[in-house]
Amino acid sequence: MYPLTMQRKIIHIDADCFYAAIEMRDRPELRGIPMAVGGSAERRGVLTTCNYDARAYGVRSAMPTAHAMRLCPQLTVVPPQMHKYREASQVMRGIFAEFTEVIEPLSLDEAYLDVSEITDETLTATRIAKAIRAQVRESLDITVSAGVSVNKFVAKVASDWQKPDGLTVVPPDEVDAFVAALSVTKIPGVGAVTADKMHRYGLRTCADVRGWSLHDLRRRFGKFGVVLHERARGRDERLVQPSRVRKSVSVERTFSEDVSGPSEWAPIIERLYINLMERIEAAKAWHAIDKAFIKLKFNDFTQTTVERAGTKAVEADYHDLLVEGWERKARPVRLIGLGVRLMDDGDQVSERLPFSDPPLAEH
Numbered sequence: 150m151y152p153l154t155m156q157r158k159i160i161h162i163d164a165d166c167f168y169a170a171i172e173m174r175d176r177p178e179l180r181g182i183p184m185a186v187g188g189s190a191e192r193r194g195v196l197t198t199c200n201y202d203a204r205a206y207g208v209r210s211a212m213p214t215a216h217a218m219r220l221c222p223q224l225t226v227v228p229p230q231m232h233k234y235r236e237a238s239q240v241m242r243g244i245f246a247e248f249t250e251v252i253e254p255l256s257l258d259e260a261y262l263d264v265s266e267i268t269d270e271t272l273t274a275t276r277i278a279k280a281i282r283a284q285v286r287e288s289l290d291i292t293v294s295a296g297v298s299v300n301k302f303v304a305k306v307a308s309d310w311q312k313p314d315g316l317t318v319v320p321p322d323e324v325d326a327f328v329a330a331l332s333v334t335k336i337p338g339v340g341a342v343t344a345d346k347m348h349r350y351g352l353r354t355c356a357d358v359r360g361w362s363l364h365d366l367r368r369r370f371g372k373f374g375v376v377l378h379e380r381a382r383g384r385d386e387r388l389v390q391p392s393r394v395r396k397s398v399s400v401e402r403t404f405s406e407d408v409s410g411p412s413e414w415a416p417i418i419e420r421l422y423i424n425l426m427e428r429i430e431a432a433k434a435w436h437a438i439d440k441a442f443i444k445l446k447f448n449d450f451t452q453t454t455v456e457r458a459g460t461k462a463v464e465a466d467y468h469d470l471l472v473e474g475w476e477r478k479a480r481p482v483r484l485i486g487l488g489v490r491l492m493d494d495g496d497q498v499s500e501r502l503p504f505s506d507p508p509l510a511e512h
């Protein structure tokens with residue numbers, strides 16, 4: 150059996166006061182003053198969002214505009230321009246797609262990314278998050294906050310941690326302590342009613358929840374008790390579900406020191422092959438395998454790929470393909486990738502493929 154102690158790397162991205170940020174970008178006179186996007190008070194309008202200056206007055210999303218005006222009489226309210234927000238959202242998704250195919254958008258301004266597949270030593274999840282933040286700022290002139298951790302729950306809490314314009318990384322060995330101290334209200338699904346109930350039982354932090362057995366949590370909170378039991382321990386197995394069909398599954402590894410060639414790489418290939426099998430299994434993509442492919446980057450930074458159709462991705466194929474690719478240059482290698490291309494017809498592949506369970510930590 151393959152070891153299943155795989156570590157995932159999940160990034161959650163959420164733009165800061167998204168609609169308001171776009172309006173401030175386009176109308177500089179709105180910057181630095183409390184402003185909101187929404188319907189007018191006279192027409193019993195509601196706010197979609199507001200900038201952080203307005204939040205200082207207690208103004209919030211979904212608040213009736215009339216109420217917001219009482220909290221902050223100088224509030225400037227502008228009407229929404231959805232086409233602009235949709236366009237900005239497209240640009241953001243294009244930036245995410247430069248890094249991974251495994252993107253699950255949650256709304257126009259929010260998405261999960263699974264970057265576990267990227268095992269390049271120079272491109273850690275934290276670097277990817279930094280690069281995304283910088284590119285969004287550059288292309289759109291707005292800020293996004295990002296959270297990086299081992300699962301969706303912790304990544305999402307982390308992206309909110311230092312909003313606006315924040316980056317919070319919770320590495321694997323800090324998840325336990327980070328979650329222990331969290332208020333239960335940070336657990337998605339704990340709204341005002343559940344929070345009140347939990348507080349009545351003395352459950353304020355995730356550490357408090359850990360003191361309860363699964364049995365007791367289920368008894369008091371029903372099915373949601375199972376979620377509470379998991380989240381309180383920083384666990385969340387939910388996959389990042391790409392909205393687009395995957396076209397390939399692959400693993401790759403960059404070396405800190407170049408590998409001279411086939412005579413040296415057998416153990417590396419073996420390990421990568423196991424990772425690839427795990428990926429395919431996690432993506433439930435066995436039936437859709439169409440081709441096997443390899444990728445090599447040489448120490449002169451040129452890159453080559455070799456494909457073989459009509460294979461079910463057996464290990465011997467990869468050895469052949471790697472040798473074929475290597476002989477094109479016969480130079481030391483700085484990156485090796487193994488993958489499969491997937492057919493885009495067939496019942497299951499045309500659905501959203503759940504992806505991706507994590508690789509063995511390859512460093």
Ligand code: TTP
Pocket residue numbers: 163164165166167168169196197198199210211256258259312313
């Ligand atoms: P959010 O990400 O929830 O809020 P936000 O981006 O405005 O602020 P934050 O910095 O806290 O992330 O929502 C994204 C956009 O969705 C928001 O700009 C406006 C819209 N929206 C509504 O139209 N109605 C709502 O009730 C909420 C919460 C958001």
Ligand code: MG
Pocket residue numbers: 163164165166167258259
């Ligand atoms: Mg947002």
